[in-house]
Amino acid sequence: xxxxxEMAGMDVLCSDKTGTLTLNxxxxxxxxxxxxxxxxxxxxxxxxxxxxSRLENQDAIDAxxxxxxxxxxxxxxxxxxxxFLPFNPVDKRTAITYIDSDGNWYRxxxxxxxxxxxxxxxxxxxxxKVHAIIEKxxxxxxxxxxxxxQEVPEKTRESPGGPWTFxxxxxxxxxxxxxxxxxxRRALNLGVNxxxxxxxxxxxxxxxxRRLGMGTNMYxxxxxxxxxxxxxxxxxxxxxxxxADGFAxxxxxxxxxxxxILQEKKHVVGMTGDGVNDAPALKKxxxxxxxxxxxxxxxxxxxxxxxxxxxxxxxSAVLTSRAIFQRMKNYTIYAVSITIRIVLGFAxxxxxxxxxxxxxxxxxxxxxxxxxxxxxxxDRVKPSPRPDSWKLEEIFATGIVIGTYxxxxxxxxxxxxxxxxxxxxxxxxRSISGNTEEVSSAVYLQVSIIxxxxxxxxxxxxxxxxERPGILLMCAFVVAQLVSCTQRKLLNGLYLSIxxxxxxxxxxxxPKFLCVLSQTSLWxxxxxxxxxxxx
Numbered sequence: 059x060x061x062x063x064e065m066a067g068m069d070v071l072c073s074d075k076t077g078t079l080t081l082n083x084x085x086x087x088x089x090x091x092x093x094x095x096x097x098x099x100x101x102x103x104x105x106x107x108x109x110x111s112r113l114e115n116q117d118a119i120d121a122x123x124x125x126x127x128x129x130x131x132x133x134x135x136x137x138x139x140x141x142f143l144p145f146n147p148v149d150k151r152t153a154i155t156y157i158d159s160d161g162n163w164y165r166x167x168x169x170x171x172x173x174x175x176x177x178x179x180x181x182x183x184x185x186x187k188v189h190a191i192i193e194k195x196x197x198x199x200x201x202x203x204x205x206x207x208q209e210v211p212e213k214t215r216e217s218p219g220g221p222w223t224f225x226x227x228x229x230x231x232x233x234x235x236x237x238x239x240x241x242x243r244r245a246l247n248l249g250v251n252x253x254x255x256x257x258x259x260x261x262x263x264x265x266x267x268r269r270l271g272m273g274t275n276m277y278x279x280x281x282x283x284x285x286x287x288x289x290x291x292x293x294x295x296x297x298x299x300x301x302a303d304g305f306a307x308x309x310x311x312x313x314x315x316x317x318x319i320l321q322e323k324k325h326v327v328g329m330t331g332d333g334v335n336d337a338p339a340l341k342k343x344x345x346x347x348x349x350x351x352x353x354x355x356x357x358x359x360x361x362x363x364x365x366x367x368x369x370x371x372x373x374s375a376v377l378t379s380r381a382i383f384q385r386m387k388n389y390t391i392y393a394v395s396i397t398i399r400i401v402l403g404f405a406x407x408x409x410x411x412x413x414x415x416x417x418x419x420x421x422x423x424x425x426x427x428x429x430x431x432x433x434x435x436x437d438r439v440k441p442s443p444r445p446d447s448w449k450l451e452e453i454f455a456t457g458i459v460i461g462t463y464x465x466x467x468x469x470x471x472x473x474x475x476x477x478x479x480x481x482x483x484x485x486x487x488r489s490i491s492g493n494t495e496e497v498s499s500a501v502y503l504q505v506s507i508i509x510x511x512x513x514x515x516x517x518x519x520x521x522x523x524x525e526r527p528g529i530l531l532m533c534a535f536v537v538a539q540l541v542s543c544t545q546r547k548l549l550n551g552l553y554l555s556i557x558x559x560x561x562x563x564x565x566x567x568x569p570k571f572l573c574v575l576s577q578t579s580l581w582x583x584x585x586x587x588x589x590x591x592x593x
Contacts, residue, residue, distance in 0.1 A: 061361040064344045065379035069249055069445040070320055071328040072313070075256035075266060076118075077367055078330055078349055080232040084122035090200075092191050092227040094184060095207075103226040107205045108133040110154050110168040117145070119203065120152075122230065123168070141215040147310055147335050149173060150257075151204075155215050163210035165219050170257075171227060174204030178224035191227055196261030199269070201230040239270045241370045248376060249444040252369070254304030255313060255330075263306035273303035279312045281305075296323060310335030317342045326445065328372070331356050347372060380441035385434050387446075391457050392431060392516040396509055398461025403468040403505070410469070411476065419502050423509060426538045430510045430531070434517060438528040442519075460515070464508060471504050472497075506542045510535055 076082050091100045098106075104126050111120035113133060124130045136159045143153040151169020158164065167174065171192055175181055192202045205226050210219040245252050252272055256263050264274040281298060282305070296319045305316065313329060317339050320327045329336075329343035332352035337359040340346030348360035350367045357363050364371050400420070407413040474480040476491045490496040513535070518525045 061345060062379045062382050063448075064326060064361070065328070065376055066383035066442070067326045067445045067447040068328045068345055068376060070251050070253065070325045071245065071372065072253045072255045072316060072320075072330065072343075073369060073372075074330050074332070074349065075254050075258065075263065076232060077332075078369055079238045079254065079266065079270060080234050082118045082232060082367070084118045084201075084230045084232050086122055086126055086228050086230060087200075088126065090195070090229045093225070094180070094188075094227075095223055095225045098225055100226075103205055103228065105132065106166045106207055106225060107168045107203065107228060109137070109156065110152050110166045110205070112142070112144070112152075118232075119168075119230065123203075123228070143167075145169070147257075147333060155210060163213045163219075165208045165210055167206045167208075167222070168203055171202045171204035174206045174222075175224060177222045178206055179221035180224050184224060188224070188227065192259060193261060195227075195229045196259045197265065199231065199262060199265040201232065201258055201262055203228040203230055234266065234269055235368055237368065237370050241368075241373050242270055242272050245369075245373050245376075247443070248373070250373075250376060253302065253316075255308050255316065256304065256306055257308055258306055260306040263304055267303055275302055276304040276306060277302055279305055279307045279309065282312055282315055295319070300325075310339065313339035314342055326447075330372070331360070377441050380446055381439050383446050384439045384442060385437065387448075387453065388434055388437075388439070388513075388517045389431060390453055391460070392513055394454055394457025395460040395464065395512060395516065396427065398458055399464040399468070399509070400505070402462060403465035406465065406469045407472055407501075411472065413472065415501060416498055419498070423502070423506050426506060426542060427509050430534045430538050431513060433528070433531045433534040434513065436528060437517060437531050438526065439517065440519060440525065460512070464512070467508070468501070468505060472501060475500060503542060507539060510538045510542075 073079060086104075088100060088104070091103055093100060093103055104123065107123045108127055108130075111123050111133065113124065113130060116124065124133055127133060137156040139154060139156050140163070141155040143149075143151075145152045149169070150173045151167050153165055153167035155163065155165045167177075171188060175185060175188055178184075188204075195202050204224065205228065206222045207225050208219045208222045210217055212219070242252050254263055254267055254272065254276065256266075260276060260278050263276045267274050267276060277298065282295065299316055299319045300323050305312065308316075310331075310333065313331065313336060317327050317329055321342075321344070326344045328345040328347055329339050330347045330349050331337070331340045332349045334353050334355040336352075337355045340348065340356060340359040345362065346360035348356045348363045350364050352360075352363070362375065404413075404415050407415065475497060479489070481487050482489055490500065513531070514527060517527065517531075
C-alpha cells in the first residue's frame, strides 16, 4: 500500500538507458571497427573480443560479439580457458586467460574504452586518436568497446603478465524502444520528469535523449562532485541535478547521491536498477524499481519488481497507482461526509425537537451504504493528471462542508414535515406530522437515499453527472434503493418495535445528543472495515 501511495505521488523517475529506454539488443557494424595494432585485422579484433566473452549466460554485449563469428564455437577453438574475469561495474571490463595450441599463455580483455586505454602501454601515444573516435561514434549514438591483448610469460593465472596492447575499438548500437518516445511524452504529461541515468559517454546520452524527446541538458557524473563543470555554469549541484535531463558515466554510488539530493529538494523519486551495487540507491529512493532480469539483491531492495522490460510498464504502474489512490481519497471524503452528516444532523434533531431516530435504522443504513461504497474498488475513475498525495486539510475540509450541508438539509426536511404545510401545499399529499412511524420512515428514506447517492459526488473531480460511474456501482446503488424502499414498506412496524424495545430505554435518562452519539458509534466503527479490506 505504501508503494502504491508513493508511486501515485512520484514526480521524478531516474531511469536506466540500457534495456529500459533502449532494447538492449546490440549490433556491431564491422565496417566501422577501428584497428590500432598493425599486426591485426578486423577479424582478429572480433575474435579477441569474442574470446573475452562468455559463451553461456551471455549479456547483450557478449551475445553481439559472439554472434559476429561464423560459428560461436570459434571463440574457444584451439585454446584452453584457464580463467575468466566477469564484468563488474567498477572495472567495467571482462578478461580471459587462455593457452593456445603451442602452449603459450595469453590474456584478452574487452570493456569500457577508458578502462582498456588506461592499462595499455600505448596510452600516451594513442589517447587523442582513441578519444576522437569515441566522440565520433558517440555523436552517432554508438557506444565504443575497447579490446586489448597481452602475453603471460609467467604462465600462471595470478601473474600480472606483460604490457597490454590496445588492439581496437568496436562500435555498438543499441536502438531505442519503439514506444520509448511516446512513453516519455506520456510521463511528462502526467507530471513525471524522466531523467536518464547511464554509464555511457555523455555524447551518447545526449543523442539518445534527442531521439527520445527527453532533452539534451545532460552532464557527466563528475559534476555531481563539483568537478569538470562548464565555466559558465553557475548553478549549485543540487539545482543542477534538479534541472538536468540526465547524467552520463554514472557509477552506482552516483545514483545514491542523485536520489538523496532530489529528495532533499522535496521530490518523490523513483529509481530503476538491476545490479547488486544499485541496491543502496533502490533502497534510498521513494520507489525502488527492479527492472526485468535484475539480481536478487536489487529485487530485495526494491518496492516494485518488473517482469517486463521497458519504461511503458512503469508508466502503466503510475496510472494504476493513481487510480487506486483516487479511489481511496473518494472513500475518505465519503466517510468524513457521512460521519459529519449523521452525527450533526441527528444531534440537531435531538436538541431542537427531542427527536429519537431509531438506532436500528442507523445500522440498516450502514449496511446498505457499505454494500454501495465497497464497489468503488472496481469503479471507473480518472487518474489524477498530476502527482497525487494526501492533502488532509483539503480532504477534511471537503468532507466537513459536504457533511454539514447534508445535515442541514436533513434538519430542514424534518422541519418542513413537522412544523409546516410545505409538502401538503406544493405536492398535495396528506400530513404525517402526527404519525411517528411515518415520520421516521420519511427521515430514514431521506437519509438513506442521499447517503447512498453521495458516492456519485465524492467520486467525481468535476460535475458528477459528467463522469460516468462503473456498472457495478450503478447496480449496487439501484439495489440499495430498492432494498431501502421495500424494507421500510414491508417491515416498518417490526423495525420500530425492535428499535424502541432494544435501544430506546437505554437513552431515556441520557441527554438527547448523547443518545444520538451512542446510536451512531457502532456504524462508525463497522463501516470502514469492508472497504479497506477490499482495496
